[in-house]
Amino acid sequence: MKKVSKSTRSSPNRTKADDAEEGTLTDRAYRELEEMIVTLQLLPGTVLSEQALALRLKIGRTPIREALQRLARDGLVVIMPRRGIMVSEINLKLQLRLLEVRRELERLMASLAAERATPEERREFAEVAQAMLAASTKSDDIAFMRLDQRFNILIATAARNEFARRSMGLMNALSRRFWYQHYQEVADMPLAAKLHAAVADAVAQKKAKAAASASDRLIDYIEDFARKTLDS
Numbered sequence: 001m002k003k004v005s006k007s008t009r010s011s012p013n014r015t016k017a018d019d020a021e022e023g024t025l026t027d028r029a030y031r032e033l034e035e036m037i038v039t040l041q042l043l044p045g046t047v048l049s050e051q052a053l054a055l056r057l058k059i060g061r062t063p064i065r066e067a068l069q070r071l072a073r074d075g076l077v078v079i080m081p082r083r084g085i086m087v088s089e090i091n092l093k094l095q096l097r098l099l100e101v102r103r104e105l106e107r108l109m110a111s112l113a114a115e116r117a118t119p120e121e122r123r124e125f126a127e128v129a130q131a132m133l134a135a136s137t138k139s140d141d142i143a144f145m146r147l148d149q150r151f152n153i154l155i156a157t158a159a160r161n162e163f164a165r166r167s168m169g170l171m172n173a174l175s176r177r178f179w180y181q182h183y184q185e186v187a188d189m190p191l192a193a194k195l196h197a198a199v200a201d202a203v204a205q206k207k208a209k210a211a212a213s214a215s216d217r218l219i220d221y222i223e224d225f226a227r228k229t230l231d232s
Contacts, residue, residue: 029059029067037076037087038177039145046087048077074173095178095226098171103219105168106155110211113158114203121158125204128154129197136193144189145176151196158203178226186228195221 033053036042048068054061068085071077078086117125128151135143152172156165183189195218202211 025059025063026066026070029053029057029063030070032057033064033067033071034074034076034173035145037071038173039142039180040177042087044087044089048085048087050085071173074170076173076177090178090181092178092226092229095175096223098174099219099223099226101167102171102175102222103216105164105171106219107212107215109155109159109161109164109168110199110203110215111208112161112164113155114206114208114211116160117158117203117206121154122204122206124154125158125200129200129204132193132196132200133190136189139189141180141183141189144193145180148176148196151200155199155203175222179222182225182229186231187225192221192225 033042042048050061050064050068053059053068054064057064068077068079072079072085076088078088080086113121113125128147132144132147132151135147149172152168156168159165179187195214198214199211199218202208202214
């Protein structure tokens with residue numbers, strides 16, 4: 001008989017504190033696995049084991065399983081019934097179709113964020129802009145990736161539109177992984193940092209039209225970057 005974990009949700013002795021702890025562990029598992037996939041520590045095509053990941057991250061299998069389900073919704077892993085879980089492949093055509101949607105959504109979200117961000121969020125945008133420029137100067141790719149994720153979350157939060165936020169959440173990780181795979185070959189990290197910083201600065205200064213225009217310039221660069229990977 002399969003042993004039932006004490007952390008199983010159906011346990012009659014389960015408390016709200018237990019649920020909160022498991023939620024925290026699931027969030028942690030998701031963040032760590034997402035970074036491992038995006039930064040190619042887990043390569044496309046890798047077959048994943050819940051047990052091995054639980055041991056590697058020192059987290060129980062239930063949070064690992066829930067994190068993998070979230071990653072499947074993000075398109076970073078593929079759940080194959082009776083065959084296991086595999087890290088998804090990287091596809092240029094998919095990336096270009098994704099950018100068609102990103103352009104419209106990011107322009108809208110940048111404009112909304114400029115209008116709706118709180119004073120505290122505007123200060124954070126200014127901080128992120130400076131930190132991205134510093135990371136690019138040092139060629140610190142991991143720091144840059146983390147700041148890019150922070151930037152994305154901040155834009156989505158400040159825009160105050162849950163539908164746009166959910167839609168962008170399905171695309172950000174795929175876009176960051178594609179960038180990480182090719183940035184050493186064709187990316188201009190200082191330019192990428194300046195373009196991100198321009199969006200962040202416009203939001204920080206409550207300039208909605210400038211934020212929208214800066215967002216378009218950023219997507220122009222990202223699309224050009226994606227197409228250059230064909231020649232690399």
